[in-house]
Every structure is written in structure tokens, then in C-alpha cells.
Amino acid sequence: MISLYWNFRVRLAWGLVLLAVVAFAVMAPGFLSVSNVHALVQSFAALGVLAVGLSLTMIAGEFDLSIAGVVPLTALITIAVGQSTSLVVGVVLGLLVALAFGLLNGWLTARFSIPALAVTVGTMVLTTGLGHAVAGGEVVTLTDFGIGLSLDAPVAGILSIHSIVELGLVVAAVFVMARTWTGLTIYSVGSDPARSAASGLSVSRAMVTVFVASALFAGVAGALQGISLAAATPGADLDTVLQAATAVIVGGVALSGGKGKVLGAIAGAALLSVVGNGLSLIGTPTAVVQLANAAILLVVVVTDGTLTRLVRRGAENAATTLVPAPAATTPQGGSS
Amino acid sequence: MTAELGSPPTADTRTAPTRTPSTISRLRHALTDGAVIIRLVTVLIFVVASIAVPQFATGENFQTLLQSVALIGIAAVGLSLITIVGRLFSLSVSATIAISAILFAATLRWGPWTALLVSALFGLLSGAVQGVLVGRWRTDPIVTTIAFAAIMLGLGQLFTEGRNIRGDGDATVFGSTVLGIPGQVFAFLLATVVAWWLHRYTVRGRVLSLIGLNEKAALVSGLRSWPIVVLAFGVAGLFAGVAGGLLGAQSGQGNLGLGAAFGFDAITAVVVGGVSVKGGRGSPFDAAVGALLVGLLGNVLILAGLSYETQLIVKGVLVLGAVVLAGATALDPTTRRGGR
Numbered sequence A: 001m002i003s004l005y006w007n008f009r010v011r012l013a014w015g016l017v018l019l020a021v022v023a024f025a026v027m028a029p030g031f032l033s034v035s036n037v038h039a040l041v042q043s044f045a046a047l048g049v050l051a052v053g054l055s056l057t058m059i060a061g062e063f064d065l066s067i068a069g070v071v072p073l074t075a076l077i078t079i080a081v082g083q084s085t086s087l088v089v090g091v092v093l094g095l096l097v098a099l100a101f102g103l104l105n106g107w108l109t110a111r112f113s114i115p116a117l118a119v120t121v122g123t124m125v126l127t128t129g130l131g132h133a134v135a136g137g138e139v140v141t142l143t144d145f146g147i148g149l150s151l152d153a154p155v156a157g158i159l160s161i162h163s164i165v166e167l168g169l170v171v172a173a174v175f176v177m178a179r180t181w182t183g184l185t186i187y188s189v190g191s192d193p194a195r196s197a198a199s200g201l202s203v204s205r206a207m208v209t210v211f212v213a214s215a216l217f218a219g220v221a222g223a224l225q226g227i228s229l230a231a232a233t234p235g236a237d238l239d240t241v242l243q244a245a246t247a248v249i250v251g252g253v254a255l256s257g258g259k260g261k262v263l264g265a266i267a268g269a270a271l272l273s274v275v276g277n278g279l280s281l282i283g284t285p286t287a288v289v290q291l292a293n294a295a296i297l298l299v300v301v302v303t304d305g306t307l308t309r310l311v312r313r314g315a316e317n318a319a320t321t322l323v324p325a326p327a328a329t330t331p332q333g334g335s336s
Numbered sequence B: 001m002t003a004e005l006g007s008p009p010t011a012d013t014r015t016a017p018t019r020t021p022s023t024i025s026r027l028r029h030a031l032t033d034g035a036v037i038i039r040l041v042t043v044l045i046f047v048v049a050s051i052a053v054p055q056f057a058t059g060e061n062f063q064t065l066l067q068s069v070a071l072i073g074i075a076a077v078g079l080s081l082i083t084i085v086g087r088l089f090s091l092s093v094s095a096t097i098a099i100s101a102i103l104f105a106a107t108l109r110w111g112p113w114t115a116l117l118v119s120a121l122f123g124l125l126s127g128a129v130q131g132v133l134v135g136r137w138r139t140d141p142i143v144t145t146i147a148f149a150a151i152m153l154g155l156g157q158l159f160t161e162g163r164n165i166r167g168d169g170d171a172t173v174f175g176s177t178v179l180g181i182p183g184q185v186f187a188f189l190l191a192t193v194v195a196w197w198l199h200r201y202t203v204r205g206r207v208l209s210l211i212g213l214n215e216k217a218a219l220v221s222g223l224r225s226w227p228i229v230v231l232a233f234g235v236a237g238l239f240a241g242v243a244g245g246l247l248g249a250q251s252g253q254g255n256l257g258l259g260a261a262f263g264f265d266a267i268t269a270v271v272v273g274g275v276s277v278k279g280g281r282g283s284p285f286d287a288a289v290g291a292l293l294v295g296l297l298g299n300v301l302i303l304a305g306l307s308y309e310t311q312l313i314v315k316g317v318l319v320l321g322a323v324v325l326a327g328a329t330a331l332d333p334t335t336r337r338g339g340r
Helices: A002-027 A034-059 A067-084 A087-111 A116-135 A146-152 A161-179 A181-191 A193-198 A203-229 A238-250 A262-282 A286-321 B009-015 B023-031 B034-052 B059-084 B093-110 B112-135 B141-160 B183-201 B203-213 B215-220 B226-251 B262-272 B284-303 B308-330
Strands: none
Touching (some): A034 A067, A034 A238, A034 A262, A067 A116, A067 A203, A087 A203, A087 B308, A116 B308, A181 A193, A238 B141, A262 A286, A286 B112, A286 B141, B059 B226, B059 B284, B112 B141, B112 B226, B262 B284
């Protein structure tokens, strides 16, 4: 039953995406125009790459808050270095810094067995501070915005180099999580780190992998965003984290770890970008769009919390009685 | 002071095999206790700054320092209860403070005390609702509080349309000083004492720590966790609301950007103060010390001529250091990567 629900969640999310697309195609004229779909894919790819990165850490049972600092920091480094020397050096340097923070997050989390949230609060403040240091109190701009324009120029109508790079990363993550041992290990570590370690899997390596992936995805998103806008501003970008987290959770990745599919996170990102794009086409204020996102998130979290409780109760039953009991159908006292 | 529940018996037997621990082993134990180290560091920074930084040890600077610490401290002391009960952090502290400040400014025409009451009640209500979700319905605290922050700020945006709300009345009563100490500092002291007393000397406070330490054991002992979680979130919200009200009084206005940095400063204070992010260990008093340390460091850095970004970097390093320190001292090979 429960596993059925979690598998169903991906399909449910994609169903909602389809529903939203149909609804907006009817309600908002111009929703399906090539230029709007191009804009939609742009925002979807940017959100998707962050959501997928975050979903990896969540499947491993952790949460990466530091992307709120890493995204603006990479953008700032890319633009600042790109302005003074060359953009390639800027991108490479930005990604190296992102990589370093991913390694730090993963290593600290695994080595000292601290909740990653506490670690990433620290690295978020740290990266935000570094961002301010790079900016030096002003908006950093790139005088040559031709590169940004060509990055966003339509390719095959609805795509762009910008979105192709991000979608490529997303596809790679789907493949790794669904088809490789690395992916399987991450799932295993997320559902039960103690037993994974006892079975000889390297918990630390899985942790470092997911945090490096999350930081690099955030770094790529930040660098591309910086080049596109030809500008970058310092400051923690918590709105983006909220959006990414909403996308992942709506897509059916459980915060308790080990459950959910990367495809679900992608569906969540698609749903949020379709709803955001459609609502603003109709002329809804952005505050209402944000409210809608937060409300969706709360509803999903409450449903998932209830279900997780049922699963855990069933699992504890099975563990204590040593009788294989069907999960969720065994009644047990206590109102935990 | 915090060692009553904070020191597991295994730690005692490891450092002192005899029944009566010698002074040396007690000292060794104290030096591996994060909270004690933080207190020592705070005193050390204070002494060094008094000697090395010329403008530091002046009455005027102490007043500035205490005032900057007070509001963050109030929020941090409340937040520490959430951390102690094992629900990590609330990320809605900033939003609660901003909305409370707006409410304070909007209701100031009915008198400063009414306005403060409105702010406090708003905080209490918002905290309690989040507590019910997290405690009763077992939602994830981080995601729930992020969502609540978005909802509060979204509603605030709709009602204020991003404008600044000016306080229409006289709120100088909270800005007045008694014996040279600003009113906010008294509020901070009061909040610390109340939270510390609640945590240390009431049954609910003791249960709070037990749930944070071992929720299953608490359940087996017949203690339901969710009312205590609601209590922790409620008090945290209440304190954030009071901090927001006082911030509104201080600035004479309220807007959505007010107090944006307070949430993370409060988290920094809690973590740096030595409250374990795994729950159960630490006390609101530790969070107050943490707030003092963070404020002290910020003050010294400003006086030493360092910029805002350097302060942020130092804060980030401080959080990481404190988290790692706590993790390293609490690292028990038998419970590696156990639940959280």
C-alpha cells in the first residue's frame, strides 16, 4: 500500500503537470505560443536542476540549505572574474568553489554524524558572507552581455544553450539514480544508514557524492543565471530554496530519506514553473503565486508526515515482534 | 549548569572510573563540554577586547552591545526550546519578527503595551500552529517553517503591498533606560530567566529535554511528545513576536525586510551556545550566552574596522566550528549516524 502510494506520487505529479498545462492553455491565450514555452522551459530548467540536486540529498536522508548561498556566490564569482579576466576562468573558479563547499558539507556531515541541516546553515552563512566579500558592497555586472543573450537565444524554438546544459545535468542525475550502483547506494544509505554501513556500503562516500552533486548543480545554475542576467547580487537566496524544496516534496521525495524518484522532483519543478508561468500570464500578483506554492507544500508535507508515521509504526512492529508483518496494517498502541 | 541531563553516564565512566570524580577528571570533563568552552571563549574575548580594543570598554559601547544582542537573544532563547525538543530549528523566526513589527506599528495607536501584546499573541499563535503540524502531524520542522515563513511574508506582502508601515503613536516607553540599561535588555534578561526556569524547574521542561534526548524512551514512559512540541514552538513564536514588537518600537515602523537577518543570527546563537542540534542537550541559558558571544564578536569586529561581509564569514565559520565541536565531543561509536 505505502510503496504503491510513493510510486503513485510521481505519476500524480506528472498528471497534475498535464492538468495545469491543459488548464492554462484554455484559460491563458498565448500560453502555448513558442516564445512563452521557451520562457517556461528556461524557468523549468533552472528550477529543475536545483530541485534535482536537492532531491539527491533528500533521498540520502539529508537536506542542503547551503544552495541558498552557493547559487549567488557562484554567480558573483563567475561575473566578477569574468569581467576582470575571462568568463571561462570565472565559470571554472565558481564551480571549483561550489565543489569545495559540497565536499565540506558532505565530509562534515558524514565524519561527525551531524544533521546536514546544521552544517549547511553554517556553510550558507559562510557562502553568503563570501558573496558579499566578492561583491564588495555593489552590484557586480558584466559589460559584455552578448554572451548572455546568445546563451538564452532559442535553439530549436523552445530550448536554449542555457536550458540544454541544465536539462543535461538533470538527465544525468536521473540515469545515475535509476541505473547505477552509486544511485542504489544513495537510496540504501537514505533509508537506513546504520544497516547500509553494516552491509559494507560507504556512508561517507554516498554523503559526499550527494552534497557535491547538489553544490555543483547549484553552482551551474548560479553561473548560468549570472551570465544570463550579466549581473549578480549578494545575499542568501532563500526563495529559490523554498521553490526547489517545494518541487522536490511535491514530486514525492520523502524527507525521511530513501524514498522517491528524481523524476518526481522533475515533475514537481515542472508543476511549479507551469503554475507560476500560467498564473502570471493571467495577471496574478507574485505574492499570491508564492502563497499558492507554500500552501501546496504544507498540504503535501502533512499528508506525507501521516504516511511516514504509519510506515514507521509498521516497521517497528515488524522489528520488535520478529514476525514479518504487513506494513501499515498492523495496529499498535501509542500515539507517537 | 547544563550537565544534569547533558552528561550521559558513559562519559562519566570513561573519564572517571571511581565513584567520586577527582578535580582533574571533572576539569577534563568540563573542557570537553561545548557549553563550558563557549562560556570560557566569551569571557576570553571580553577580556582581550577590553585590553586590546581601545573603544571597547566604554559605558556607551556596552549599551550598544547589549542593545544589539537583546532582540537576537530573545529570539534565540525561544528558538533553543525547539532545538532542545529535537526539532532542529525554525526557519520562520525572521518572518515572525517582520510581521510582528508590522503589527506593532499598525496597532501602536492603541498604546504601546496593546501593540506589544498584539505582536506577542501573533507570534504565539503562529508558533503554536506550526507546533501542531510538527508535533501532532509529524511534519518536517524545516519544511513546515519554511512554508510558514513564505505564507506569512506572502500575506504580509498582500496587506502592506510592500510599503513601510509607520508607527502612529508613542513607543518610547520601551526605549527608555533604567540605570543606563535599555528596556530591551531587561526584556532579554526576563526572557532568558523565564525560559531557563521553564526548562530547568518545571516538569514540562524536563520532559522537553527527555523527548529531545530519546523520544522513544519518553513514549514508553507514557509521555506524549506532541503537546510539548507545541509548547516549544509556541514559546519560540511568542518570544519571536515580542522581539518583533520591540524591533518595531525601536525603529518606529514595520516592513517586510525588517529583521531579515535575525532568524539566522538566532540560529547561530543557539548553535554557537552549545545547544545540541540532535536535541536534548543544552539549555536556553546556553543560547543566551551564544547570542552574547555572537553580538560581542560582531561588536569587536566592527570596532576593529572589519566589514559586514567579514562578520558574516566569521559567523559562518563560528557555526561550523560549534557544530563540529559538538559533533566531535558527542561522537559515540555505538550511535553513529543514528536517528536525529
